[in-house]
Amino acid sequence: xxxxxxxxxxxxxxxxxxxxxxxxxxxxxxxxxxxxxxxxxxxxxxxxxxxxxxxxxxxxxxxxxxxxxxxxxxxxxxxxxxxxxxxxxxxxxxxxxxxxxxxxxxxxxxxxxxxxxxxxxxxxxxxxxxxxxxxxxxxxxxxxxxxxxxxxxxxxxxxxxxxxxxxxxxxxxxxxxxxxxxxxxxxxxxxxxxxx
Numbered sequence: 001x002x003x004x005x006x007x008x009x010x011x012x013x014x015x016x017x018x019x020x021x022x023x024x025x026x027x028x029x030x031x032x033x034x035x036x037x038x039x040x041x042x043x044x045x046x047x048x049x050x051x052x053x054x055x056x057x058x059x060x061x062x063x064x065x066x067x068x069x070x071x072x073x074x075x076x077x078x079x080x081x082x083x084x085x086x087x088x089x090x091x092x093x094x095x096x097x098x099x100x101x102x103x104x105x106x107x108x109x110x111x112x113x114x115x116x117x118x119x120x121x122x123x124x125x126x127x128x129x130x131x132x133x134x135x136x137x138x139x140x141x142x143x144x145x146x147x148x149x150x151x152x153x154x155x156x157x158x159x160x161x162x163x164x165x166x167x168x169x170x171x172x173x174x175x176x177x178x179x180x181x182x183x184x185x186x187x188x189x190x191x192x193x194x195x196x
Contacts, residue, residue, distance in 0.1 A: 012170060012187065019163050023189045026156060027083050034077035041069035064138050068145055075149035079156040083189055094180070102180045103172055110165040114158050121154040163189065 012020075048062040081087060094102055124147055131144035167187035172178070175186065 012167065012174075016163075016167055016170060016187075020167070020187070020189055023083060023160060023163055026159075027080060027189060030076050030083075030156065031080045034073050034080055037069040037076070038073035041066045041073060044069070061139050064136050064141065068141075071146050072149045075153040076156075079153040079160075082157050083160045085184065085188070099177070099179065103168070103183075106168060106180055107165055110161045113161040114165075117154040117157045117161070121151055121158070124151045124154070160189070163187075 044059075044062055044066050048059055048066070051057050051059065094105070097105065127147075128144060131147055132142045134143045135141060136143065164184070164187070168180075168183050171183045171186045175183065178186070
């Protein structure tokens, strides 16, 4: 059977489809970690408050572990928000530009994100040795544990920005004249399995 050329033209390259599936899988893992960490922090704080007010006692390690769980929830969670494109976009300003200019600004924004997150990641890696030998006061845990979620989120956001740069660039070539929101919707990471 001969494939319909119009349908084939709208299909992303195989490598891009694999990249999207990998990011989708990473997103599921990250969301599970973020929700678990947030729920654990909330549950631990509820227990700690109950113990203090009802029994005049406390869990001595609760504050440090709660803070660590919130760091995990925040940084890994923000990576999920970024991947799902659930951030604030000022459409009324962007729509004033031509489609070509909007695309160039979009690519520039992805590059800025890659550069910023790369700086954060490499600087964090640079101080890892020091953070592994600096310890918390209560539990004597390496401070590195509090920086690791930031490193993971930075790496994840770099991968996400590379994907969207490549995918939107490819989609713009395959679907001439499409608006930027429709191009991004075409390559959205979290499309269901029944969608292209």
